[in-house]
Amino acid sequence: MEAESGTVIYEKNADAKMKPASVTKVMTLLLVFQAIENKQYTLEDIVTVSEHAASMGGSQCFFEANEQQTVEDMIKCIIIASGNDAAVAMAEFTSGSEEAFVADMNNKARELGMENTTFKNACGLDADGHETTARDIAIMSRKLITRYPDIFNYTSIWTDTIIHKTRRGEKEFGLVNTNKFLRQYQGATGLKTGYTSTAHYCISATANRNGVKLIAVVMGADTKENRNTDAAKLLDYGFARCYAYTDKKILQKNDIKVLNGDREYVKITSVSDFNAVLLNGEKAEDVKKELVLYDDELKAPLKKGDCIGYVKYTVGDRTIGMVAVNTGEAVGEKTYMYGMQTMFEHIIRK
Secondary structure (H helix, E strand, O other): OEOOOOOOOOOOOOOOOEOOHHHHHHHHHHHHHHHHHOOOOOOOOEEEOOHHHHOOOOOOOOOOOOOEEEHHHHHHHHHOOOOHHHHHHHHHHHHOOHHHHHHHHHHHHHHOOOOOOEOOOOOOOOOOOOEEOHHHHHHHHHHHHHHOHHHHHHHOOOEEEEEEEEOOEEEEEEEEOOOHHHHOOOOEEEEEEEEEOOOEEEEEEEEEEOOEEEEEEEEEEOOHHHHHHHHHHHHHHHHOOEEEEEEOOOOOOOEEEEEOEOOOEEEEEEOOOEEEEEEOOOOHHHEEEEEEEOOOOEEOOEOOOOEEEEEEEEEOOEEEEEEEEEEOOOEOEOOHHHHHHHHHHHHHHO
């Protein structure tokens, strides 16, 4: 999947329901970062580990009940060490209980259009009915990395440490990234691996080359090596068929006529350069752009920075993006004196 547009470049059995193992934590992290964005808590806030969270098996960071860690250290434990105990602790911290958090996970899945996903826990341990698809994993992975690109500050960490703070004192605990793909594939940026004896080896792999960002999902591989090989093949296939397109000269003209204004034209500006990804043989010379105004005619008064429309980019029938267009200056309403002046100038010119 191309991350910016969500376009699927290649798929095979993309809607087959399978167990996702710790790739589940992509949704857990999405809800955690959403809570931070909504100012529910901060990276510095303190999380207390419950007995339930501390009891999680599988991959873990060996937290004790009542141990406390910051939200940021919990995020590191989830991403780097794939800690089930950390994932459940954050679920409880976010929604009050793991059960309530799982309901939030499933609601978010419906919101994102993940039609074949049901979560039963926050960490990915095998459970009856806990299942998803490669397509749905790609959808939630895309949402996480495009909405919260700061996630890459954590997924790119190879090793780190936390300090266990328990009744027996403080002890350093090392975190080593479970995602070995990071060091095996040029441009790899994340995202999450998973394994259980039932789910086998899974990965949602993200990579970035020359401005193109891709997501590759592999589920149910027999070995780590096969999982990573398949992910690399998918990404290679995608990068061979995608390339970045940039337009720095958005506007073909830099002013527009204004009605009833104290000047006849207003300067217009684009808010940014335009960047997109062309897919499967699309060529730069085939890109078309069109200035679309929200109103058929601009009327004064106008403030500097008013959004008056956008430039739409298309390739064939596919819209590849838009850039907003603003006024570059203020325009006041035409006054009686301005009207007399322009009329007089018109007479003089004649």
